[in-house]
Amino acid sequence: MTSRPRLLLTGRPPDDVHATLERTFRTVDLQDDAALQREAAQIEAVAVFAKRPVDEALMARLPQLRIIANFGVGYDVVDAHAAAKRGVVVTNTPNVLDDEVADTAVGLLIATVREFGAAERHLRAGRWASEGPFRLTSSLRGRTIGLVGMGRIGQAIARRLEGFALPVVYHSRRPNPAVAYPHHRDLTAMAAEVDTLIVIVPGGAATRNLVDAGVLAALGRDGVVINMARGTVIDEEALVAALRDGVIRAAGLDVYAHEPQVPAELIALENAVLLPHVGSASVATRRAMADLVVANLEAYAAGEPPLSPVEETPFRGWPAG
Numbered sequence: 001m002t003s004r005p006r007l008l009l010t011g012r013p014p015d016d017v018h019a020t021l022e023r024t025f026r027t028v029d030l031q032d033d034a035a036l037q038r039e040a041a042q043i044e045a046v047a048v049f050a051k052r053p054v055d056e057a058l059m060a061r062l063p064q065l066r067i068i069a070n071f072g073v074g075y076d077v078v079d080a081h082a083a084a085k086r087g088v089v090v091t092n093t094p095n096v097l098d099d100e101v102a103d104t105a106v107g108l109l110i111a112t113v114r115e116f117g118a119a120e121r122h123l124r125a126g127r128w129a130s131e132g133p134f135r136l137t138s139s140l141r142g143r144t145i146g147l148v149g150m151g152r153i154g155q156a157i158a159r160r161l162e163g164f165a166l167p168v169v170y171h172s173r174r175p176n177p178a179v180a181y182p183h184h185r186d187l188t189a190m191a192a193e194v195d196t197l198i199v200i201v202p203g204g205a206a207t208r209n210l211v212d213a214g215v216l217a218a219l220g221r222d223g224v225v226i227n228m229a230r231g232t233v234i235d236e237e238a239l240v241a242a243l244r245d246g247v248i249r250a251a252g253l254d255v256y257a258h259e260p261q262v263p264a265e266l267i268a269l270e271n272a273v274l275l276p277h278v279g280s281a282s283v284a285t286r287r288a289m290a291d292l293v294v295a296n297l298e299a300y301a302a303g304e305p306p307l308s309p310v311e312e313t314p315f316r317g318w319p320a321g
């Protein structure tokens with residue numbers, strides 16, 4: 001009987017997912033130094049369930065590595081270029097979370113513009129009865145939305161916003177031929193033309209601090225920024241200053257530069273609506289994401305093509321073991 005291939009786990013998958021993986025693989029916990037030391041030479045697969053980087057240094061310890069399966073569509077914790085150089089396939093979880101994240105984005109947009117969090121706090125504190133109605137708020141009506149990124153989730157957000165009768169334009173490095181929305185090559189110029197930004201680009205070095213003090217200033221005093229992407233895409237210090245000084249009106253954030261740490265300055269701001277990275281976090285969607293991670297790993301174990309390789313590591317066949 002051939003032994004099960006070794007699978008390194010970064011982070012802890014749900015118990016049932018772990019049990020499913022154990023049927024095909026022998027799992028090794030990245031936290032267990034002794035086990036990693038012992039098994040490194042035989043590890044063929046990595047499942048990424050944590051923010052901890054899967055970098056060149058880790059890959060260099062795993063000579064038999066063939067596949068890295070990331071739980072999440074964003075795979076900025078994995079050095080996909082280093083994987084490509086080693087002939088390692090990286091997979092992520094596209095499509096299955098697009099609608100959930102787009103729903104969350106629109107919910108966060110409305111909550112931010114209409115100040116639902118503060119309105120609820122007003123009620124719960126008994127201030128409606130004692131002081132009167134909550135203050136009048138800004139409105140979604142009349143806004144123009146600038147999407148930063150027009151990938152699958154960006155398109156799902158844009159489709160929803162059409163239902164809200166809101167004009168949509170977008171910024172990305174290249175125009176997306178799949179959509180007819182006006183494209184802006186220059187983010188600052190787009191920010192000057194709109195009053196609302198929704199950030200939905202991949203994280204990583206290419207987008208670090210893409211939304212900086214200049215972009216926020218261009219957005220202007222009525223500006224609203226929603227971030228559903230990665231905290232690193234916005235210069236967090238510049239955002240805090242812009243919210244504090246009234247350079248923009250408000251921000252709705254689901255992601256932060258150093259999760260789960262959220263700057264105290266941000267928490268103190270009444271004009272920031274803060275969610276703890278819940279974009280995809282429904283039972284059904286997280287289940288679908290976990291199923292796709294398992295399906296990619298099981299495809300590897302069966303010698304079949306992976307279901308969702310990322311663009312940096314197109315599948316060219318599994319090397320002979």
Ligand code: 8YV
Pocket residue numbers: 049071072073074075097277279280
């Ligand atoms: C995370 C996400 O993966 O898919 C993504 O890129 O940001 C989320 O769905 C989630 O944080 C899993 O831990």
